[in-house]
Amino acid sequence: xxxxxxxxxxxxxxxxxxxxxxxxxxxxxxxxxxxxxxxxxxxxxxxxxxxxxxxxxxxxxxxxxxxxxxxxxxxxxxxxxxxxxxxxxxxxxxxxxxxxxxxxxxxxxxxxxxxxxxxxxxxxxxxxxxxxxxxxxxxxxxxxxxxxxxxxxxxxxxxxxxxxxxxxxxxxxxxxxxxxxxxxxxxxxxxxxxxxxxxxxxxxxxxxxxxxxxxxxxxxxxxxxxxxxxxxxxxxxxxxxxxxxxxxxxxxxxxxx
Numbered sequence: 001x002x003x004x005x006x007x008x009x010x011x012x013x014x015x016x017x018x019x020x021x022x023x024x025x026x027x028x029x030x031x032x033x034x035x036x037x038x039x040x041x042x043x044x045x046x047x048x049x050x051x052x053x054x055x056x057x058x059x060x061x062x063x064x065x066x067x068x069x070x071x072x073x074x075x076x077x078x079x080x081x082x083x084x085x086x087x088x089x090x091x092x093x094x095x096x097x098x099x100x101x102x103x104x105x106x107x108x109x110x111x112x113x114x115x116x117x118x119x120x121x122x123x124x125x126x127x128x129x130x131x132x133x134x135x136x137x138x139x140x141x142x143x144x145x146x147x148x149x150x151x152x153x154x155x156x157x158x159x160x161x162x163x164x165x166x167x168x169x170x171x172x173x174x175x176x177x178x179x180x181x182x183x184x185x186x187x188x189x190x191x192x193x194x195x196x197x198x199x200x201x202x203x204x205x206x207x208x209x210x211x212x213x214x215x216x217x218x219x220x221x222x223x224x225x226x227x228x229x230x231x232x233x234x235x236x237x238x239x240x241x242x243x244x245x246x247x248x249x250x251x252x253x254x255x256x257x
Contacts, residue, residue, distance in 0.1 A: 020123040021079055025050050036121065037077050048232035049077055053123070055231040056080030058145040058170075060133045060161050062109035063087065064211065065175050066151025067099035068220030073149075074117035076228055080125045081117065084141050085110040085151075086132035096213040133157055138164040147227055150174045151220075155199050162187065162195040171230060174198070175223045177211045180247035182219035185257065186226055186238040197257050198242070215247050 024034045028046040040049055055078055059069050062085040070081065088108050093100040097109075104112045114126040129141055133152075138160070142148065148165040150173060152158045158174070165172040172187045174195075187194040222243060230236050244253045 017118075017123050017125045021053055021125070024077075024123055025053055028053075040077065044228070044232055051232055052077045052228065053079040055147070056082065056125075056145045057147045057149055057227065057231075058082040058084070058142050059113070059149045059151055060084045060141070060157075061151030061153065062099070062113040063093060063151065063153070064096045064177065064213075064216040065220045065223070066109070066149075067097050067113060068217055069149050069151050069175075069224060070113040070117050071098065071120060072221065072224040073227065074120040074124055076224065077121065077123075078227070078231065079123065080127075080145075081114070082127045082129070082141050082143075082145055083110040083113050084129040084131065084133050084137075085113075086130060096211055096216050098213070098217075133161055133164075135160060135164075139168075142168050142170060145170060147230060148172045149223060149227060150176075155203070159195050159199065163192070165189065166192045171236070173223050173226055173230075175219045177215050177219050179210055180212060180215055181245060182215050182247075183242055183244045184219050184222045184226070184238065185242045186230070186236045186240070188236075188239055191240065194240070194257060212247070215245070218245055218247070 027034055028050050031046060033041045037049060057073060057078060059066050059081060062070060062083055088106055089100040089104050099112050099116060108130045110128050110130055114128045117124055131137060133141060142164060148170050150158060150161060162172050166189045169189045171189060175184045176182060226236055226238050240257055242255050242257055
């Protein structure tokens, strides 16, 4: 069965993603790990990997954080993604946005994320929204997802995304970066006040903060690690807590919110 899966992955253009995902699930039920996921086998169980394959996340914002969120989630074997971003790549994105290259310049970020993730995992099912997240499209973008991943850099849109997730009863994993620091937190929908504790109404933030790519990768990695825990059915390690990363001192701090 593993050889059959490998052949389907190699010839993925002629197979439907659902067919590839289905045979992977059948293999895992029989204790057989697909070759592209076998390195997960020492840290998660076959049933947890099946849960990942059956899960669906929304990633809103596919620039710095979002590019890492999407590709790491695809490599972990998460089965579905709803991807939203109305922006296209430009030269100013090259220093920190992993999906930005000479070849992707000028292309929509959500579309590029989908294309790259499907090359990583042909069993993945994606929905692409080449538009920014707004109240008018929030229901469609979040339809059927198990988890919302924050890849945004604007507080106003982040608060709208969070309130939409709360209204839809969907857990929310926050991430933000600036300069040599970043932060992440997990919010369950029964705490609708959580985002205001991080971003009070009178807060003033730089419009376009400088940031180095290693900081982006660190925070996105923590977000995806937490997503895997949640989607595997484990208790979120970071629920109601803020992890702050100081890249100057190379230190982490965790505080209760």
